[in-house]
Each structure stands twice: as structure tokens, then as C-alpha cells.
Amino acid sequence: MTVGDQGASPLRSPAFRRFLLAQLVSATGTAMAPVALAFAVIEQGGGARSLGIVLAANTVPALVLLLVGGVLADRVSRSRILFLGNLGAGAAQAAVAVLVATGTATTAAMSVCACASGAAAAFTTPAARGVVSRLVAPGRLQPANALIRVPRNAVKVAGPVVGGFVVSLAGPAWALGWDAVTFAVAALLLAGLRLAGAGPAGGQRAGLVAELRHGWAGFRSRVWLWSYTLSGTAVVAAWLAGYQLLGPLVAERSYAGAGSWGLIQGAFAAGLLAGTFVCLLWRPRRLMLVAVVTSSGLFLPLAAMGLGLPLLWVLGAAVVAGAGMDVAVVAWSTAMQQQIPDAELGRLNAFSSLGEQLAIPLGYLVVAVASAYWSGGHILLVCSAVILAAGVANACVRDVRRIRRS
Incomplete structure (x- = not known):
């Protein structure tokens, strides 16, 4: 290393x-x-x-x-x-x-x-x-993860x-x-x-299926990992469906259209960048609990738009949500790197990422069906409730609260 x-x-x-x-x-x-x-x-x-x-x-x-x-x-x-x-x-x-x-x-x-x-x-x-x-x-994993987010988030703004x-x-x-x-x-x-x-010493390697099984066993044995992935699947589905799909439509109907939506996106990106600098200064001990709580802040802008609050309130909610999301990403990355052996990191990250990838079409499909019966504002409120409920449920998992910075 x-x-x-x-x-x-x-x-x-x-x-x-x-x-x-x-x-x-x-x-x-x-x-x-x-x-x-x-x-x-x-x-x-x-x-x-x-x-x-x-x-x-x-x-x-x-x-x-x-x-x-x-x-x-x-x-x-x-x-x-x-x-x-x-x-x-x-x-x-x-x-x-x-x-x-x-x-x-x-x-x-x-x-x-x-x-x-x-x-x-x-x-x-x-x-x-x-x-x-x-x-x-x-001992320097968190600041390293935060530094990597600086260029990504800065570029997202401009x-x-x-x-x-x-x-x-x-x-x-x-x-x-x-x-x-x-x-x-x-x-x-x-x-x-x-x-x-990162393969095993001595060059002894199992087949692809065997290594996938070993990775799945490692993933399943870590309650904090699979519970966060399950919760994250629900959060990502609700967030993308509400923010990416319905957000522009609600902005067009309830606010000033594309201009308002551009401001909301800019506020969220600014929040992401602010969250990065928070992670450079703050080093929480309960990494997974922090990741769960801060990622739950994504419900705020969806709820604000769903309730038809003034644009300034939506912008403030977007900034807070963006900051919380970036803190969650850094805390989660640090926990993965500290808690999982290097030889398993690729497979367990892949299993975790697969849940997020599956959430994308799932969220879009559910909203497409729901939009035939509910207004965009009502669906945004449901999406915000799903995010909040998933976060509360995941925070109640004892293994999540036990994971601390090593």
C-alpha cells in the first residue's frame, strides 16, 4: 500500500x-x-x-x-x-x-x-x-474522500x-x-x-461464480452494509423520481419554469460543495449513523416543492439536502474503506452499487404509473415520506449505530 x-x-x-x-x-x-x-x-x-x-x-x-x-x-x-x-x-x-x-x-x-x-x-x-x-x-481516509469530492462538486456547479x-x-x-x-x-x-x-497470496483464485458467492456471503453477513443498501435503494428511487423526473414539471407549473428549476439545481450543487468542506473540518465517530441521518435530508426539497412553499424555501431546502448528501457520501466511503478488507472491497462495492442502479428504473416506473392518479405535488410528498421513513428505519438498526471510525 x-x-x-x-x-x-x-x-x-x-x-x-x-x-x-x-x-x-x-x-x-x-x-x-x-x-x-x-x-x-x-x-x-x-x-x-x-x-x-x-x-x-x-x-x-x-x-x-x-x-x-x-x-x-x-x-x-x-x-x-x-x-x-x-x-x-x-x-x-x-x-x-x-x-x-x-x-x-x-x-x-x-x-x-x-x-x-x-x-x-x-x-x-x-x-x-x-x-x-x-x-x-x-487515519486520513475521510479527508482524502472529501478532497476527491471537491473537483466533482465544483464542476457540477459550473x-x-x-x-x-x-x-x-x-x-x-x-x-x-x-x-x-x-x-x-x-x-x-x-x-x-x-x-x-488485490488477489489472494500465492495466486490461488477461485472461479468467477465462486468469488461472487464469497462476495455475497460477505455482503450478507454485514447487517450495516445490506441494510444501508436496502434503505439507499428506496432513497435513490424516491429522490430520482421526485427530483429528476417530477422536479422540472412542478417547477414549470408552480414556479417560474426553467429559470426556477435552474436555481434549484444550482442550490443543490452549492450544497454538495459546502458538504465537502464540512467533511474536511468535521470527523464524526459514528460514520454510518451520520451517513443515514444526513442522506435523509433529501426529503426536504421534495417536501417543499410538494407543499408549494415559496421558492426561497425550496432553495434553502436544496442547499441543506446537497450538503447532507455529500457528508453522507464521504462518511459512507470512509466506513467501507475502514470496515471491509481490501481484497473484498471491489465486490462489496459492486453489490451495494447494484441496488442504486436498480433503483433508477424502479423509481421512474412507479412515478409513471402513479402520475395517472395523483398530481405531481402529491407524488413529491409521497417521495419525501419514503426518503424520511427509509432513513428512520435504517437509523434504528443496531449495527448501523455500532460502526465507528477506526
Whole structure:
């Protein structure tokens, strides 16, 4: 393990600085990509149906291959996986950029590229979550996790705005091309980490199914882990359905439309960034309990919009929710890195992430059915209640309250 002094700042580690720089570079492209992709689909004559197909093509491989990615993250060099995965994602985005620039983009062709990008993410996600514990000392994991969130959250504030300007001035191909370049640069930076594989000593490895079974046994044996994953599945489903799907519709009907929705999104992003700095200053001992309580704050903006409160109240609720969400992510990441052996980290992260991935279509489907019977405001209140109830139930789990900083 490449770690420094227990009391030293993570930034004193050259390897950690390299990893942090890779995250920053990649985030600048990733923040612009959704805007560019949406307008690329529109330019080639597609609508909501075409965009939905392309997005689904990106999501399905992640669901199918995520557990395989977790096994590989525990078998081979995580830096090699990140290098190859970022190269693959960059190649896919470059192909889309070329198709859009030459006017030959079709829904089918863009879906193939999206599928390749989703497959790459299935392998890089578990690997990336197991890198930080290899780069810094155990006592510096929380500040390291918080520092990684700084560039991601900062770019979330400005990235969509910059992406919108790039798309409007130069076209979506340029924004997609920049995303491809950032993937390539990040790949080269990550290749320099040269992390060894996390497999068992002596080279004795079980088959894929056996390792998945072992990972599942480890996941199931940790009550704090599977209970948080179960609760998180409900929270993510309710949050995405309420915020991403219904939020713009309610903003259009009850507030000032796109302008108000942009302010709400900006407030949430600002809250995320504020939460990052909270984590740099505050080091709670009960990591899992803090993660549960702070993530439950997501119910606030949904409840505020559902009740039709004034926009200032919604903005305040969004800031608090964003700050709480980022504190939860950092606390959760730190708990995983401290409580789970490195050789199992990839698989257990994959099992946990699978619940979040399954929540996305689940939430959208439930809202699609419910919208035929209830108004958007009523569904937002139900979603906020689900988030709050899931948080309270998870906080009552004794194992969750027992997990402390090591």
C-alpha cells in the first residue's frame, strides 16, 4: 500500500495527487456530456424516445456487468482497470463526437457507443472505489474522500452552464469531443498509479461464480452494509423520481419554469460543495449513523416543492439536502474503506452499487404509473415520506449505530 504518514495531509502523497488530478480532468468533461448528448439527439431529429433509448443503452450494461467488474477489481490491478476503462469510455465518446460532427449520427449508432461507455463504467466504478485506501493512511481516509469530492462538486456547479455555452456556440460535437479528451488524459494519469492486484497470496483464485458467492456471503453477513443498501435503494428511487423526473414539471407549473428549476439545481450543487468542506473540518465517530441521518435530508426539497412553499424555501431546502448528501457520501466511503478488507472491497462495492442502479428504473416506473392518479405535488410528498421513513428505519438498526471510525 502506498501510504504516507498517519498525520500527513493526503495531498502530500504524489500518488493521491495524481488520482485527484485525474478525477478533476475527467469531471470537466463528464459535467458537459449530458447537455451535449441531449442536443446531439435533438440535432439528428430525435426526441424523448430517442434520448430514452440512448440513455437506456448506457444503463443496461452497467447493471449486467457491474458484479463482474467488482470481481475484477478484487483480482487485478485497479489502476490498470481504470486505465483501460477510461480509454474505452473515451473512444466511445470520440466516436459519438465524430458521428455528430459529420452529420451521420443515428439513434442506433449512438446507442452502440452509449452501450460501450456503460460497459466501461461497470468496470471502473468498483475499481475507483477501492483506490483511495491504497493511496493514503487509514487515519486520513475521510479527508482524502472529501478532497476527491471537491473537483466533482465544483464542476457540477459550473459544468452544465459551460457545457450549454459550448453547445450553443460550437455545437454538441465539440463538447462530446472534449469529454473524450478528458477520458484519455485521465487514463494516462491513472496508469501511472501502478497499483498491484488485490488477489489472494500465492495466486490461488477461485472461479468467477465462486468469488461472487464469497462476495455475497460477505455482503450478507454485514447487517450495516445490506441494510444501508436496502434503505439507499428506496432513497435513490424516491429522490430520482421526485427530483429528476417530477422536479422540472412542478417547477414549470408552480414556479417560474426553467429559470426556477435552474436555481434549484444550482442550490443543490452549492450544497454538495459546502458538504465537502464540512467533511474536511468535521470527523464524526459514528460514520454510518451520520451517513443515514444526513442522506435523509433529501426529503426536504421534495417536501417543499410538494407543499408549494415559496421558492426561497425550496432553495434553502436544496442547499441543506446537497450538503447532507455529500457528508453522507464521504462518511459512507470512509466506513467501507475502514470496515471491509481490501481484497473484498471491489465486490462489496459492486453489490451495494447494484441496488442504486436498480433503483433508477424502479423509481421512474412507479412515478409513471402513479402520475395517472395523483398530481405531481402529491407524488413529491409521497417521495419525501419514503426518503424520511427509509432513513428512520435504517437509523434504528443496531449495527448501523455500532460502526465507528477506526
